[in-house]
Amino acid sequence: MAANGCKGRLLSLLDYRTEKYIVAKNKTVGVLYRLIQLSIIGYIIGWVFLSKKGYQEKDEAIQSTVITKLKGVSVTNTTESGLLMWGPEDYVIPPQGEAVLFVVTNFLETPNQKLGYCAESPKVLDGLCQQDGDCEEGKLVVSGHGLMSGRCLHRDENAPGTCEIFGWCPVERKFKPQSLLTNAENVTIYIKNFIHFPKFKFSKSNILETTDVSYLKCRYDEKLHPYCPIFRLGDITARAGYNFNDMATFVRVIGIIVVYLGLPLNRRIVLHQGGSIGIQIQWDCDLDKGYSECHPQYTFTRQDITASNTIATGFNFRHARYFKNSAGESYRSLYKFYGVRFNIMVNGKAGMFNIVPTAISVGSGLALMGVGVFLCDMILLYILKNGTAYRQRKFEGSQQTPENQSGILVL
Amino acid sequence: MAANGCKGRLLSLLDYRTEKYIVAKNKTVGVLYRLIQLSIIGYIIGWVFLSKKGYQEKDEAIQSTVITKLKGVSVTNTTESGLLMWGPEDYVIPPQGEAVLFVVTNFLETPNQKLGYCAESPKVLDGLCQQDGDCEEGKLVVSGHGLMSGRCLHRDENAPGTCEIFGWCPVERKFKPQSLLTNAENVTIYIKNFIHFPKFKFSKSNILETTDVSYLKCRYDEKLHPYCPIFRLGDITARAGYNFNDMATFVRVIGIIVVYLGLPLNRRIVLHQGGSIGIQIQWDCDLDKGYSECHPQYTFTRQDITASNTIATGFNFRHARYFKNSAGESYRSLYKFYGVRFNIMVNGKAGMFNIVPTAISVGSGLALMGVGVFLCDMILLYILKNGTAYRQRKFEGSQQTPENQSGILVL
């Protein structure tokens, strides 16, 4: 008898239990509920499945290597340095083909600097002086170029002077925009980008898999050659919305009158010179479509200009080349380089069908139906005028008076 | 009376309401529903909890610093430069211990270049000429090394010549594979990797916390020394599936007959030389298991070779060292460096038990049961032959004829 009861109990486990429903012949709530159902189904199919591809497992941990190579020569002609040839070994900094690289477009050379004593630049406010006492010996000039010797150098006795410093002499002059590297906008950059999605063991590069060597004579063009990995610098800046030569040379001059020691000095501040361009390589790979359908998308943006920000633009830095003369004494050439920085950023995700995210997408979508049920129940039971009757039918076995059959917050 | 009614209403809020079920003694649907239940529970426990650790809060925003240091010397012996010693300060570019570094394995030196006039390299197609008119004065040679002077230089009158250019002279010769840095595969790289998971305030490094200084005399080995941070370059390439010396020197020569000006020129293209190796450091930390159980995993892959891509491999760049002679004139040595680029990438995630993701995992898993209920209801009510009877019992109070009791899309 116990075994029999146990067997019956086990068998009853295999009975299917389905929820009992009350049919409320109310078209208002019925139509509302159907609309909610339809919009949830539409959301699941349209948004989750078609737009977001919710049936796919995603890999966003893209591994990427970028190797760059620039080609082209450029010329400068200055009164001091004469005619100079610039190859990629000179105008690309650093030269080893990194993803972040700087292309020199303009420079100011201060040749043959030696350690010694000379006048501080009049551009340095802290280095201005009236008499020797203004230059405290052994102190560094704030934002200056060296150590004060204690002497104040004047042209004539009444004019304001600058402190004598110990440092690399002569100090850098003011900048006169000159020495533009001609032809720099025709330089090409060859970007090799190799990517790997570890979850799917999928590797690809942005270079087409062809044996046609002439393919690498192409130039990138959105429509004609979208898979060409070679870009003209002038085209890149143009696609970012700027003219290469403007970016390289545009000088915005603001006259500011600096009143120092009662004397107005006319000073000019060079703000815009050079800039920073982002090259975004976007890989959105639907691996269900196959290997050959996974292609990079290139976008180009200027990165150093935001909505209304004007004081942060421009890009320059200094670099020194050291030499020794036959006596073994060091001297150097100081270069202030202006130019355009290119920043190659790789981003991507890959997706492939998998049953787990499909189930999660469907399940969480269907769970939303509960919100619809809750809403319609509230309307039916508490807002419509014959709600009490429905409540009595819905909630069985409640022996209270009608006004007590609240059932609020049943969910 | 009103207070009494209100109190009753509040008390009735504490009544528990449970859905009423119809028992359908149908074993087919019952078994199907139990199977769906079991597979969902299996999925929640097996996949969500054990495999994906769905009960953990995750931090994937790993912060990482990589410092590298290479050790070892290498020798080259060439007819031009004689015996040369190479230390890390020479063969590692850049030398400051970055995560992306280049190891020189081969080089071509063009010493003592000066700005001046000489013949363009015959490798540059645009620099070939028959007569002076082919070399337009003041124009840059496309893909060449300088500015044309207007003269065409011949060996003898009938042979094709090359334009005279103004540039760094003499121009680089063709490459003869030579000057291999011997012993470079025995160079060791010491990788210091410090990581931090900000969400859990968890920091660790890939170096064991030991006071035993002899630990740092180890060499990484997957089985013997998995936590050793010092790697032999030859071992790294071997683990990536390549031989270091092959990567450094292998030259693939393809003879291409270039027909230019009616004259066939036999040209050789050096394709493979150098390459790029990725060193992936993977941190998968289960912080529930404790600090000492969080270890890095190293994987090594060749990054510049994809499935069938042959034209993109290899890696080289040029670098110039500048000198001045006693007269103050500049000259330079141009180096074309071939080598292997190492790219250290750090990836990781940490997980720690948290009630919120646990609840979400369980909740969204259980929500999937709704799909099973919907499916079984459809079968029971519309596919099985006594579905009408079940429908009448399930949907109470619908006074229609049986064929109208559709209930389609009840969900």
Place this chain on the structure above:
Amino acid sequence: MAANGCKGRLLSLLDYRTEKYIVAKNKTVGVLYRLIQLSIIGYIIGWVFLSKKGYQEKDEAIQSTVITKLKGVSVTNTTESGLLMWGPEDYVIPPQGEAVLFVVTNFLETPNQKLGYCAESPKVLDGLCQQDGDCEEGKLVVSGHGLMSGRCLHRDENAPGTCEIFGWCPVERKFKPQSLLTNAENVTIYIKNFIHFPKFKFSKSNILETTDVSYLKCRYDEKLHPYCPIFRLGDITARAGYNFNDMATFVRVIGIIVVYLGLPLNRRIVLHQGGSIGIQIQWDCDLDKGYSECHPQYTFTRQDITASNTIATGFNFRHARYFKNSAGESYRSLYKFYGVRFNIMVNGKAGMFNIVPTAISVGSGLALMGVGVFLCDMILLYILKNGTAYRQRKFEGSQQTPENQSGILVL
């Protein structure tokens, strides 16, 4: 009649069906269920909406560019090199304004090295010798500086000697902590950070949008100037919890007695010198609050020190400057640079209201109610003593004896 039936069937689709509930007048389960409901609603509102902002669409794929510029001069005074001025072009490596940069704080110069023959450093264990036979000709010294010539150099016959090598001579001496760059902690770093959230087409920089040029005379201070992009190096290390000068110079000396060939050698190992500092720029932008409410947060951490790790700290590397004498022979100055590496890391996410994540958050939260229903049902039906009566009411149409009406695992 068929058309009529079909129309009725369609109309019945618009009937609203609501689940039938059994009211169990059991206060224990009722209170429990209300508590579960309240905590889930609290979780949805408090955690999902207020704390995690679950109603927002997120973009975590921040695009960022960092440009750095250091300002300030520094002085060294050594017996060998005399008084030297250091500008950013010298003490920042690399000089081109990268996000990872190294600031020299200490150096050891080995001037005028030439390729030739000299004694190996006694610091290299493998280079120690007793007789010529210990120095195999043509073999590289392990962890040494060159190629052995086959001779063993002694001061006197009985003392241990070192092998003669071919390499850059003289080899680097032992390090004596000296040559500290004074004033390096007063150097300022100007960090320009431009970010872009592609999903929301939102760009911003860490520099305030002001036309007030004097703004850039500020120094970062958490409370006074939280939006100032200019940092004093000494302040950065102080915020990371370390003193700049300590980091730059602190030498931890451990005496180790190395017994080699029966002779104890007193050797000292310099462990701490230099280090690595991480500057984290965190952008957490709630775009619902508007453009001006999106500000970066700076945090500073020392990266090369973990909980108890002492052998991995410190940071140095070598760099060589090449020269040629008037005879065209190469010589070089080898610099061993000690210093502090700054690693600027940008992280961020932006959120903006979107209906889809709101629906998902609400839906998956409500789905959790199912867990509460399941739990309360179990208690009501199987744990409370009058569970059998509730089971009979809940499961309609089951014609079994009460003890068979198990209903286990109904969910």
